Amino acid sequence: MANKTVKVIKINADECNGCRACEAICSAFHATPKYGTTNPAKARIHVNWDPLRNLYVPVYGGPYVEAECLGRDRYVIGEKEYDECLFCRAVACPSRDLFKDPDSGLPLRCDMCEDDPSLKEPMCVQVCLVDALTYEEREEEMEEEKEKLDELEMGLETLIDKYGFDKVADTLARISISKQAET
Amino acid sequence: MALNRKIAYIDLSKGKIETRPIPLEVRKLYLGGRGLDAYLLYNHTEPNIDPLGPDNVLLVSAGILGATLASATSRTHIMAKSPLTGFLGSANMGGFFAPELRWAGFDHLVIKGRAERPVYLWIHNGEIEIRDASHLWGKSTTETQWAIRKELGDEDIKSAVIGVAGENLVRFANVMTGIKDAAGRTGMGAVMGSKNLKAIAVRGTMDIKIAHPVEALEYNKKFITQITSAKVSQTQGRLGTPFIWGATNPWGGVRTRNFQYNQHLYADDIEAERLDEIATETIGPYHMAGCFGCQVHCRAQYRIPSGPYAGVYDEGPEYTAQGAFGGEPECRSAITVLTGNHLSNQYGLDLLEAGSLISWAMELYEEGILTSKDTDGLDLRFGNDEALIEMIHRIANRKGWLGDALAEGGLRAAEKIGKDSIKYLIHVKGMSNLHSDERATPALALGIATASRGSDHLRSRPAIDLYHLPEEVLRKVYSNPISYSGPLSSDHREYLGKPWQVFWQETCYMGVDCLGICKYHTTFLGATLPNFEDWSRVLYLNTGLEMSPTDIWTVAERACNIERLYNIREGLTREHDWLVDRYFDEPCRRGAPDVIGAKIDREKFKKMIDEYYEHHGWDENGVPRPETLKRLGIDKEPSHLL
Ligand code: SF4
Ligand code: SF4
Ligand code: SF4
Numbered sequence: 001m002a003n004k005t006v007k008v009i010k011i012n013a014d015e016c017n018g019c020r021a022c023e024a025i026c027s028a029f030h031a032t033p034k035y036g037t038t039n040p041a042k043a044r045i046h047v048n049w050d051p052l053r054n055l056y057v058p059v060y061g062g063p064y065v066e067a068e069c070l071g072r073d074r075y076v077i078g079e080k081e082y083d084e085c086l087f088c089r090a091v092a093c094p095s096r097d098l099f100k101d102p103d104s105g106l107p108l109r110c111d112m113c114e115d116d117p118s119l120k121e122p123m124c125v126q127v128c129l130v131d132a133l134t135y136e137e138r139e140e141e142m143e144e145e146k147e148k149l150d151e152l153e154m155g156l157e158t159l160i161d162k163y164g165f166d167k168v169a170d171t172l173a174r175i176s177i178s179k180q181a182e183t
Numbered sequence: 184m185a186l187n188r189k190i191a192y193i194d195l196s197k198g199k200i201e202t203r204p205i206p207l208e209v210r211k212l213y214l215g216g217r218g219l220d221a222y223l224l225y226n227h228t229e230p231n232i233d234p235l236g237p238d239n240v241l242l243v244s245a246g247i248l249g250a251t252l253a254s255a256t257s258r259t260h261i262m263a264k265s266p267l268t269g270f271l272g273s274a275n276m277g278g279f280f281a282p283e284l285r286w287a288g289f290d291h292l293v294i295k296g297r298a299e300r301p302v303y304l305w306i307h308n309g310e311i312e313i314r315d316a317s318h319l320w321g322k323s324t325t326e327t328q329w330a331i332r333k334e335l336g337d338e339d340i341k342s343a344v345i346g347v348a349g350e351n352l353v354r355f356a357n358v359m360t361g362i363k364d365a366a367g368r369t370g371m372g373a374v375m376g377s378k379n380l381k382a383i384a385v386r387g388t389m390d391i392k393i394a395h396p397v398e399a400l401e402y403n404k405k406f407i408t409q410i411t412s413a414k415v416s417q418t419q420g421r422l423g424t425p426f427i428w429g430a431t432n433p434w435g436g437v438r439t440r441n442f443q444y445n446q447h448l449y450a451d452d453i454e455a456e457r458l459d460e461i462a463t464e465t466i467g468p469y470h471m472a473g474c475f476g477c478q479v480h481c482r483a484q485y486r487i488p489s490g491p492y493a494g495v496y497d498e499g500p501e502y503t504a505q506g507a508f509g510g511e512p513e514c515r516s517a518i519t520v521l522t523g524n525h526l527s528n529q530y531g532l533d534l535l536e537a538g539s540l541i542s543w544a545m546e547l548y549e550e551g552i553l554t555s556k557d558t559d560g561l562d563l564r565f566g567n568d569e570a571l572i573e574m575i576h577r578i579a580n581r582k583g584w585l586g587d588a589l590a591e592g593g594l595r596a597a598e599k600i601g602k603d604s605i606k607y608l609i610h611v612k613g614m615s616n617l618h619s620d621e622r623a624t625p626a627l628a629l630g631i632a633t634a635s636r637g638s639d640h641l642r643s644r645p646a647i648d649l650y651h652l653p654e655e656v657l658r659k660v661y662s663n664p665i666s667y668s669g670p671l672s673s674d675h676r677e678y679l680g681k682p683w684q685v686f687w688q689e690t691c692y693m694g695v696d697c698l699g700i701c702k703y704h705t706t707f708l709g710a711t712l713p714n715f716e717d718w719s720r721v722l723y724l725n726t727g728l729e730m731s732p733t734d735i736w737t738v739a740e741r742a743c744n745i746e747r748l749y750n751i752r753e754g755l756t757r758e759h760d761w762l763v764d765r766y767f768d769e770p771c772r773r774g775a776p777d778v779i780g781a782k783i784d785r786e787k788f789k790k791m792i793d794e795y796y797e798h799h800g801w802d803e804n805g806v807p808r809p810e811t812l813k814r815l816g817i818d819k820e821p822s823h824l825l
Contacts, residue, residue: 014469017472019475019477019478024476025252028396031390037390037393038393041286051361054484102388
């Protein structure tokens with residue numbers, strides 16, 4: 001058994017007043033040189049707001065996606081329907097500009113302000129004085145990790161299951177020969 | 184870098200747009216925001232133009248610290264010749280517009296001419312487009328902003344807009360952003376309306392560069408501690424500005440029944456705590472919001488709990504609304520204050536002016552100067568909540584004879600109403616006074632009498648005069664960065680030494696308006712909050728501009744003098760720096776022992792003004808002396824540097 005530190009930012013949307021200090025500081029933290037610019041469009045946190053309903057929801061840039069999702073859900077909060085995209089953490093989703101660097105188009109994913117030496121608390125948490133964002137570190141016990149298959153391996157295994165080992169091996173050999181011939 | 188934001192000249196008559204950099208030498212002279220706007224107004228308008236004609240110029244700007252790592256740099260400044268006073272028009276608002284303007288590449292907009300049809304400006308990453316706004320005309324300030332977001336498909340667009348009052352050229356219409364952030368005073372919304380300009384929409388994704396990033400961040404932490412540890416900021420963050428009422432009304436500093444009394448006796452329902460209760464009941468425990476990057480978060484959110492507007496959302500009310508729709512008209516109900524606030528916000532109306540003028544009309548009605556024929560049957564008595572609300576509708580829509588008359592502002596309305604009506608109007612330079620009663624506080628009275636945009640409490644008010652701080656503390660505040668060894672007094676009834684305090688505060692507020700920082704983050708309500716020394720450091724760390732505290736002081740002085748030159752050019756004389764007779768003739772009838780019986784002494788007040796002019800380097804007529812202008816390098820205006 002091993003221990004793993006899990007870093008958690010707890011978001012209390014009730015406390016958030018939409019001041020956008022977190023956006024500004026996140027963009028500054030990731031600037032070169034560090035803190036050298038502000039530009040919330042480059043932040044890895046985005047505060048969604050609907051002041052008419054006192055709704056301020058900070059959302060972090062999460063997993064990277066290549067394609068937009070097929071079905072869209074709807075959220076109903078305080079009797080108003082919101083598009084799921086509003087609360088979606090997907091980074092670089094082609095359906096929107098969010099969490100994409102406006103200049104380079106590169107994905108903007110929250111990295112918990114990784115730094116050396118590491119920060120006491122992520123920057124957005126530090127500037128959020130109303131505690132809408134709070135930081136926790138948790139030690140979690142982990143099962144001895146099973147050897148994890150990466151994506152390619154997983155793909156190959158599926159093919160082997162389907163076509164049998166020999167056929168897949170043959171095909172691979174053939175492709176590799178023809179590729180070599182090309183170059 | 185933070186100094187590379189541009190100035191755009193937008194001619195709405197010709198549809199022509201030109202952008203230019205702002206040279207460093209100009210920055211050093213005026214920094215940005217209100218200071219540079221004042222310079223531009225002086226340089227880009229001819230004397231004696233019609234404020235509602237195409238020759239007036241609308242200036243919209245961010246402060247030089249906007250969107251940097253400094254705190255509370257949310258402020259947008261708007262300037263033009265005022266259609267209300269005919270003198271300097273100037274108004275300032277919080278929210279999120281100015282930082283967005285900077286991320287979109289601009290610091291200053293100079294808007295000239297008049298569009299043929301309603302238009303709005305779409306400003307995005309260095310580009311400016313004039314777009315049709317026919318479909319937005321007639322919409323409320325909130326509807327307009329949301330319609331633009333939808334039309335351009337971006338939730339993060341921020342807009343400065345006018346409502347129906349601005350369209351109808353109500354001479355005290357304001358410009359708004361968000362639900363309640365208002366560039367309220369002097370009728371800047373009417374100027375926008377006269378140009379057929381419904382809105383300015385901005386969105387930017389361009390970096391603002393910080394000159395000395397790590398130090399800027401570190402230094403700002405000190406700032407934040409200073410602000411969040413000040414008790415006044417904490418209270419304000421809990422209750423908003425209505426908390427002030429709790430101190431001023433019991434003391435006797437709130438004018439009531441227009442200007443007959445100085446305390447509202449039936450105010451239980453409009454106290455800060457009650458308003459807070461309503462916000463808690465209708466929104467929830469977390470009902471305070473704020474402006475960009477601000478730790479104070481003084482903006483309450485609420486829904487109107489009952490009445491014809493039950494359930495409607497709005498923000499505020501501020502201290503101003505408690506007086507405008509509570510104290511002055513002697514209305515007792517929170518619903519009235521919340522409704523008045525809401526309607527003013529949605530119509531885009533300066534609620535201070537609206538409440539004051541309606542209360543004035545109430546006194547005229549009770550005096551028989553206005554009759555029910557003039558009011559189209561409306562029983563315009565003090566304390567008639569429905570009449571008050573109805574008058575707000577009439578003013579914004581210029582409905583009925585009286586609604587239309589009041590929409591013209593106090594002085595013009597007084598001409599129309601005739602008789603003795605002018606005697607009852609509580610104004611300076613044609614702009615209504617806040618509901619605060621300054622008869623027991625000569626320093627505050629001097630501030631409103633001499634403020635460059637007409638009667639105003641945010642131009643030079645030494646609010647800390649009311650705290651009776653020990654003289655050493657006052658000396659520490661008021662001898663920096665310019666030494667002052669003259670008298671200072673802890674007694675708010677004193678005349679001696681007060682002109683210096685007013686002069687100092689005026690310079691301080693000009694400084695803060697050039698930087699684009701909120702006034703609640705400087706020596707206004709709290710004596711310990713940052714000013715010149717901190718600004719010098721913050722300015723350097725964020726923008727790289729090296730200016731000593733005295734350099735910033737000089738910039739502010741220069742800008743104050745340009746404003747003075749402008750006003751003099753438009754006909755201002757010493758007589759305009761004066762209060763209405765009731766300040767001198769009618770003593771306070773209610774309040775604490777140190778208030779009751781107080782009135783302003785004419786002779787002493789005259790001396791105060793002399794002294795105040797002297798501090799400014801102005802002659803006995805209030806005209807800047809040639810050597811003053813020379814010292815500040817503005818003896819050859821207009822100099823057309825931009
Ligand atoms: S800093 Fe905190 S309060 Fe401000 S927008 Fe971010 S999460 Fe909300
Ligand atoms: S934790 Fe760091 S990287 Fe993530 S959103 Fe906050 S400031 Fe940005
Ligand atoms: S103190 Fe209030 S008005 Fe000033 S910036 Fe903060 S929230 Fe806005």
